[in-house]
Each structure stands twice: as C-alpha cells, then as structure tokens.
Amino acid sequence: MTLITAVLERPLEPGYQEAADRRTAGGLPAATSTRTVIVVVMAIITGFLFAVAAQSLRPKPTAAATVKSELVSRIEGLQTHGATQEANIVALTRQVHDLEALELAQAGGSDLTAKINTLERQAGIVAVTGPGLTLTLDDAVSSGGNADAGNRPTGGFEAGRVSSADLQVVVNGLWAAGAEAVGINGHRLTSTSAIRFAGQAVIVDFRPLTRPYTVTALGDPDTLRARFEPSFGGVYLAQLTKEFGIQSDLSAGDSLSVPGDPGARLFVAEPLGAPLGNAGAPSVSTATSAPTTPPTTSPAAQGVPTGAETP
Numbered sequence: 001m002t003l004i005t006a007v008l009e010r011p012l013e014p015g016y017q018e019a020a021d022r023r024t025a026g027g028l029p030a031a032t033s034t035r036t037v038i039v040v041v042m043a044i045i046t047g048f049l050f051a052v053a054a055q056s057l058r059p060k061p062t063a064a065a066t067v068k069s070e071l072v073s074r075i076e077g078l079q080t081h082g083a084t085q086e087a088n089i090v091a092l093t094r095q096v097h098d099l100e101a102l103e104l105a106q107a108g109g110s111d112l113t114a115k116i117n118t119l120e121r122q123a124g125i126v127a128v129t130g131p132g133l134t135l136t137l138d139d140a141v142s143s144g145g146n147a148d149a150g151n152r153p154t155g156g157f158e159a160g161r162v163s164s165a166d167l168q169v170v171v172n173g174l175w176a177a178g179a180e181a182v183g184i185n186g187h188r189l190t191s192t193s194a195i196r197f198a199g200q201a202v203i204v205d206f207r208p209l210t211r212p213y214t215v216t217a218l219g220d221p222d223t224l225r226a227r228f229e230p231s232f233g234g235v236y237l238a239q240l241t242k243e244f245g246i247q248s249d250l251s252a253g254d255s256l257s258v259p260g261d262p263g264a265r266l267f268v269a270e271p272l273g274a275p276l277g278n279a280g281a282p283s284v285s286t287a288t289s290a291p292t293t294p295p296t297t298s299p300a301a302q303g304v305p306t307g308a309e310t311p
Helices: 002-009 014-025 037-057 063-106 110-123 164-176 221-228 232-244
Strands: 128-138 181-184 187-189 195-198 201-204 207-209 213-218 247-258 265-273 283-289
Touching: 063 110, 128 164, 128 181, 128 221, 164 181, 164 195, 164 201, 164 213, 164 221, 164 232, 181 247, 213 247, 221 247, 232 247
Parallel strands: none
Antiparallel strands: 128 213, 128 247, 181 187, 181 213, 195 201, 201 207, 265 283
16 A cells, blocks of 8 residues: 555656756756657657658569559450450441341342341341340359369369359250250350350350359240259259359249350352342352350250240
8 A cells, every 4th residue: 555655646756756856946847848859850760760661561563563464454455355346246247137138138039038047046146035044153152162062073163163164064954955045144155155264264255254144045934944953954053052052043034135146257158059130140058157166055956046036
C-alpha cells in the first residue's frame, strides 16, 4: 500500500522532479517544449526514413512482369480484333447466302434453294431456333484440389471444377439423346468441333470459354430429357453433382437459339450436271465443311431441329 500511495501522490520520479524544480527556480518551464528545432528535425528525418523503407519494400517490376503485361495487352487486342472479324464474316456470309438465293430463284432453282437451306442447317452453317433443353454447368462452391477424383478424367483440373472431359461426356450424351443442334456458350458444335483444355481453361475450336458453361440442345424437350437422364451422360452428370459438388441445372425452353458456325467454309466444288438457265456453263454443287480439327462431339445424324427455323 505504501508503494501505491507513493505512486499516486508523487507520480514523477524524484530525479525528474528535482530537474523540473531547478528549471522552475531558474524561470524556465518545468518541461522542455516539444516544438524545439531538434524535435521537428528528428520528426522529419524519422518520417523520411519510414517513407524510404516503405518504398524499398514495394516489389519492383521485373522484366518478366513487363513482358507479361505487354503479352496480355496484345492478346486482348487480338481477341477484340478476332471478334470483330468474326462478326464481319457472319454478316458477309449472310449477304452471300442472300445473293445465292436470289440467283437461284431467278434461274428457276427453287427446289435447289430448299435443299441448300436444309444442308446448311444440318452442317451447322446457319443459326437455328426451336424448342430444346438448356444445361448449365458451374464449378462447385468450394472447388478444393484435395478431393479424390477417382477414375474421373479431369485432365489436371481440380476435382470441384468442370473439365473439358466433363463437357465432352455431357455433349455426346445430348447428341445420343437426339439433339439436332448443340452449342456451348454461344459456340456452335458441328461434326468437326473439338472440346479441349489448355492449362485450367476450357476451349472449343480454339476459343476459350468462361464459367458457367451453358449447353443448348435443340430438339423435343420431353424426348431429350427422357433419353438423356438415364443414359451414361445423364448418370455421369448426376455423379458430378453428388460426388464433387459441381452445380448443374437442366431446363426446357420453347424458343432456344443456336448460332451458326462462322468457321465453316467451302472446300469442295464439283460439276452437278446441266446448268439452270444456261446450257453452256456447268452448275456446281458445293460441299461445306468446318476446319479440320479432331472430332470430339459427333452428331451421327443431324436433322433439322423440331420446329427449328432460320432466324
């Protein structure tokens, strides 16, 4: 109690108290001012040292980071340019199609026009609209990399992430269930389309996709669902949800659209026989094909989607 009382009554250490008394007796303040020149200079020096230390700890841009930034800028620019050119191709293709139809109509080849339109829809060249199913796939809420993927062909993806192999199985299941046109995230799948991966990215015909992955399949919704769910693709999808937490949603729609494949182009032209409206020049039949990439999804027999029409 004596110590506590002494601290409360005399909080200042005796030596400091004596110095303060001497300053007071000499006509000076009991304590030195905090506004002296030395204190201000020391504060400025201390602040400068802290600023230099913070600047030194900041990571400096390396040559690799600079090159990476330049590459990212170039890639983004080329992607924008590619998207613009793709839109131009679609517009020019439509113009060519209209001119071909006009020429055939003037030459009296209306039956040939109908045949070409049917073949174009079957080959995936033109966009189609009709009833069908929409399947949305997304990564698990927590796509941890420690989960055991078992025999699932992940291709190096984490167990809770949707892989290119998952999309291949699901799309092939929809084809087998009778889908007449299929697209993923706005990309049309044809008999030569390829679903691949590059690192942790999923790509379709060399175009990267971003999650969620929306698969659109045209055809009779009830028939597609009844055939798909008990098939290998449907069971595989159910296991993805149950075992790995991958999110999926399958819904029907009355007016779904699948775009045409802008990469399809003419490869073969052969004489067909007697020309239309001109006996001296041979007419040609055209065979159109998409770029020759290894097939991943292969519609064995594509017909015109039920109720489908060219937009």
